[in-house]
């Protein structure tokens with residue numbers, strides 16, 4: 225038996241731009257993780273089974289069978305149940321590993337509470353159990369399918385390859401590329417892949433791959449052809465950027481779930497159409513990119529400060545704790561410059577998002593979110609706040625001095641503007657795929 229986990233994500237800079245491979249984005253990996261426990265044995269039957277259980281959801285079990293004598297990798301789910309993400313992952317890893325002998329594999333999935341709505345649940349240990357099917361439970365937007373696909377890819381591959389080493393960058397890239405293929409095939413479209421990249425590598429500055437790596441994959445192939453095809457594509461250098469990052473010590477990411485929700489594909493299609501139609505769009509994209517990169521740079525400056533002057537840094541944090549963002553901006557102490565740059569670049573990211581909102585009609589930072597974020601900025605210790613990812617009414621992400629979290633809780637109690645906000649109990653955990661101790665899941669298997 226082995227166990228692995230992969231993190232959820234928040235895209236704090238680079239929404240929409242990340243769809244285009246000329247732009248970098250900043251993705252934070254979260255402490256809400258998707259887990260998988262895998263066990264399996266070889267068998268001498270012609271038929272192999274891969275059973276995937278997700279006991280936190282009603283009817284959360286899918287059993288895929290395939291026949292070793294068959295000329296192609298065709299798998300069937302024995303009771304006709306659908307889980308496109310599980311199915312595409314099984315098929316992709318199977319065609320890559322091309323096992324010579326049959327096996328029976330069982331994988332149990334556990335997802336941390338942050339991924340789904342916490343209504344009508346029973347808690348067992350660290351996990352929440354829902355009374356509905358996975359497709360009927362509301363999501364919070366942390367990227368459950370990317371987490372699932374990535375952790376499933378890792379678990380299955382670890383069964384077929386007992387030399388799999390998730391500490392090796394080369395192996396991680398194989399996991400990543402396979403997971404991207406499976407995720408795009410299950411979604412029926414090739415997105416930017418930032419969620420799968422964060423699930424694999426952790427917090428990163430990310431630049432996407434060329435969609436042709438996946439779009440050009442041939443279909444209707446024999447087993448040998450399919451194995452060759454996927455092996456060739458997985459080995460290629462996809463040219464992505466996945467530079468590891470982490471938020472500076474003492475600065476916490478806080479996610480506020482907004483009771484509302486937006487439809488990412490609809491927002492994306494509006495923005496892409498606007499980008500084609502509006503002659504000003506390239507200028508606006510370029511200004512947004514500049515502010516994104518300024519944010520990345522200022523966070524990196526703060527990280528350097530932590531390393532080079534740790535004592536001074538502790539003093540700066542205790543100053544910040546007492547100030548709102550506008551008060552930080554009016555300070556003249558030179559040591560505060562990188563923090564002022566975080567505030568200014570975030571403010572520019574937001575104003576560019578508002579320009580796109582107005583010109584495209586896609587509600588990325590609609591007015592209620594503007595009011596909410598402006599109100600957050602008045603709270604002492606809150607450095608900055610944005611609408612993460614595609615924006616809209618899904619969530620807000622704040623960067624907060626770690627001892628000031630109490631100020632947010634107080635605001636929720638006293639200020640009616642925060643009525644629809646639920647502060648999620650998660651934070652950054654910058655590590656991607658990691659191996660876990662099987663013993664911690666035994667009670668739930």
Ligand SMILES: Nc1ncnc2c1ncn2[C@@H]1O[C@H](COP(=O)(O)OP(=O)(O)O)[C@@H](O)[C@H]1O
Pocket residue numbers: 278284307308309310333334335358359363365366367368369370372
């Ligand atoms: N814990 C889980 N167990 C089984 N399947 C899961 C789990 N979490 C996610 N999935 C799969 O991912 C799908 C949700 O994907 P999607 O709609 O893209 O949401 P998200 O934006 O969270 O990735 C589910 O319907 C299911 O197929």
Ligand SMILES: C[C@@](O)(CCOP(=O)(O)OP(=O)(O)O)CC(=O)O
Pocket residue numbers: 234235238239240241242243365366367415416417418488492612613614615
């Ligand atoms: C617009 C985007 O660049 C970012 C969307 O980020 P979200 O984090 O909002 O994504 P979902 O979880 O799929 O809703 C589209 C993309 O990169 O695919």
